[in-house]
Amino acid sequence: MVEMLVHLDIICRQKVDEYESELFLVPCMIRTKREDNSHIDFDRSIHLAYRFKEEVVPPAILYRFIATFISIWKLRISTKSSRLMIFTDSADVTIDNEHDMRIDIQGNRIIVSLSHKESQNSIVPTIASTAQECLTHAITRISNFYFSVSEDSDCTRDLPFTIQIGIVCGSDLCFFDHMLRSKEEWTCPDHNRIHKTNSVSRWFADKSHTEGDRCLEDCPGLDMAWLDSNPDDRHLGRLAAEMTMEEIRKIYMHLKEKKPARSWEIINESKNKESFDIKIKALHDWKKNTLYASFKQIQQSMKEEDIDIHILCQISREVQKDLDQPKEKLFIRPSGSNLQQLSDHIGYQTYQLGIELGLKVVEMQQIERNHVTNLRSQTEEVLNKWRRHPEATYEVLLKALYRLELSSVLPYITYEEGLAEQAEVISSDDRRRIEHHAGQDDQNKNLIELVNKRGESTYNVFVDALRISGYKDLADELKYDSQEEGSGEALEPQNKGLSEWNVPVYKVRLQKNYSNIVHCINHENIVDHLISFDILTIADSQMINACPAQIQKNRKLMDILLHGSEKGFIEFLKALREDSVTTELADEIESTLVTSRDISTMHGCYK
Ligand SMILES: [Zn+2]
Ligand SMILES: [Zn+2]
Ligand SMILES: [Zn+2]
Structure with a gap:
């Protein structure tokens, strides 16, 4: 009887450390309201919501969901009241020493908040994605049970909820559909604020590695959080690497709407016959021609061709890795010189490496075009471009190299300079x-x-x-x-x-020596020199000479040079050197130290 009630999630076993607890909770009987003024530390958390189509979260689903939640993770105990932190509309659990999770019910949403004890940026991506996967899995199962009307096992029936990402907007959370997450920014339509989405995308980070990179025996394939989403280029790249040319051709025939056979022929005609390039080109061709391209469509086409759908699970997981560098080294951004030797050892896998590092297919096409015959320069440009991404760290690079089975090149990466x-x-x-x-x-x-x-x-x-x-x-x-x-x-x-480096250095050098220049030079010979090298016109010369005093003439000349080209500056220095009196001044100007501060000060003046 007890097991029956447990099975139906009416009562649930509380998760305790080692042994099976004999303490049971009955979620629907809990009457305590949350009183610790329900404050969530936004700086340390990321948020997810399951939004139901009804006006409130259906109670039957809610209680089952809470029961599942506290049977997977351990309920926290309040430090103040020493009571279990479970309330009518909220519950707190501990995931590990550093991560806590909490659910809150607000109207038709179940809001999940995952916190790290230090900061939002420290949240481990696989912990977030695993928690999300487990919760989505649980709520899907519960909803299917609750709404089970048909025997249709194909799961095409609409679920009663959607998954949303919560983002701190002002003093509260705003929500958007998780299918929009592949964009780097989201603009809240209610408050007109732009938000970066890189930290919340941790909810959908690569899943953790499995033994032998295999799925569990009863693995149902990707869950809805993945199936609904738009595959990014990185996942298409992994798919291209995992599948054979023939398999890609078969699914392409299903995926591509317009004249697939003909498009396939055209793709195969391209000069570049590297098989990875052709496969990614085909997948990308499908994606860019499809309004709502999703993993679901890929999965469907694989099923129709009898291709193992667990390849999709595989590309959604992290690779087995044995990163032997200390952690603090892994989180640093490598410098250009740290990666210099690496470029000699990547070779034809450059395209694949670029995609795996997060460069877009379009960017890779541009890089290829820039260095048609020089593979090494392609590799160099890929690494340099990637290095400027905000998330570029040694860890990301090492993981990518492991996935490409390029472990042998690891010794060519250097670490000493940060x-x-x-x-x-x-x-x-x-x-x-x-x-x-x-x-x-x-x-x-x-x-x-x-x-x-x-x-x-x-x-x-x-x-x-x-x-x-x-x-x-x-x-x-x-x-x-x-x-x-x-x-x-x-x-x-x-x-x-x-942010605006558009003031050339030579202008700064002129500006910093302005006072010296206008007091020391005699304009006549300089102007003659500049006229003979096409820097100044006769009209300029007349304008300069129209000024009454020497210093004003010099100022006029400077004014023209400051608004002129670098060639003018170079000729100006040459003219100064022609006169032994001003040779030193020329050297001084040329070697003037230019700092970012100078450039910014100048910016306002010479647009
Ligand atoms: Zn699960
Ligand atoms: Zn908002
Ligand atoms: Zn699987």
């Missing part, structure tokens, strides 16, 4: 503190906080280091972070310039 070391003002102790924090975002935040504390000069050196090492994008990110932090006024002038 970003912060290039700015010597940051001590190695500071660096350790920064690396201690898990995610790249966190590292950036810490770095910027540290730099802020050290003051302006540190900031300048740091930003220059970033710029020199080609981290323009990162510099922009940091700028964004520091603005969000509401940092001191000292940072204001630099911030403006970081």
Whole structure:
């Protein structure tokens, strides 16, 4: 009888550490209201919701869902009241030492919040995706049971709920359909705010690796959270790698709507005969021609051709990996020189590597076109492009290489140089503190906080280091972070310039030596030189000479040069060197140090 009630989820066994608990909970009998003013720490959490089509969550589903929830994970005990944290409309569980999860019922939504004890960025993706998978699985099973009207086992019946992603919008959560998650941003239509979606996409991260990369015996294939979604290029790439040319051809015949046989022939005509390229081209061709391309369509076509649908499970999982580097190293962004040798050892798998690293098919086509005959340059460009992605870390790169079965190239990656070391003002102790924090975002935040504390000069050196090492994008990110932090006024002038590097360096050099130049030079010979090299016109010369005093003439000349080309600057220096009096000035101008701060200060003046 007890087992019967358990089976029906009317009562449930509480999850306890080792032994089977004999304590039972009856969710529908719980009467306690949540009183700890139900505050969720948004900085440490990501959110998901199951939204029901009815006005409220159907009670039968709700109680069963709560029962499942607390039988999979361990209920938390309130530190204040020492009572189990289960209430009429909410429950808290512990996943591991670092992650907690909580459900709240609000109207027709079951809201799931997953928190890390430190920060949102530290949430481990496989923990989020596993929790999501388990909950979606449970709620699908419960709904099917509750709404079971037909014997149709094919599961084509509409489920009574949709999955949504919750995102902090102002002081509360707003929700959007999970099918829109492949976009990098989401604009809340109610509040007109733009949100980045990279941290919430953890709910749908690759699943954890399984023994021998096999599915369980009773694996039903991908669940609805995956089936409904739009396959990104990375998944198409994995599919192209896992399936044979013949298999891809067969599913393409089903997937492609217009003249599939003919399109297939055309794809195969392309000059590049690498089989991966043809397969990904076919899959991408289908995706770009389809309004709502989904995994469900791929699965359907595989079923019709008797191809194992668990290939789809396989591409949704992480690879077995044995990353022998310490964790703090793995979360750093590699520099260009760290990857230099790698380019010699990737070869024809460059296309596949680019896709697996998250570059889009279109980007890869452009890279191929840029270096038609030079595979090594293609590899280099792929790695450089990827390195500028916000999530580019050693870990991501190593995982990709493992998936491509390129473990043999790992020794060609170097680690010693990190970003912060290039700015010597940051001590190695500071660096350790920064690396201690898990995610790249966190590292950036810490770095910027540290730099802020050290003051302006540190900031300048740091930003220059970033710029020199080609981290323009990162510099922009940091700028964004520091603005969000509401940092001191000292940072204001630099911030403006970081995103706009369109003031050429030579203009800054002229500007910084302005006073020296206008006081020292004699315009006549210089203007003659510039006219003979087509930099100035006779009209310019007349304009300069129309100014009454020498210093005004010089200012007029400077004004023209500052609004002119770099060629003008070069000829100007040559003219200065023709006169022994101003040779030194020319050297001084040429070797003037230009910092990001100078560029930003200039930006306002010379658009
Ligand atoms: Zn499950
Ligand atoms: Zn909103
Ligand atoms: Zn499977």
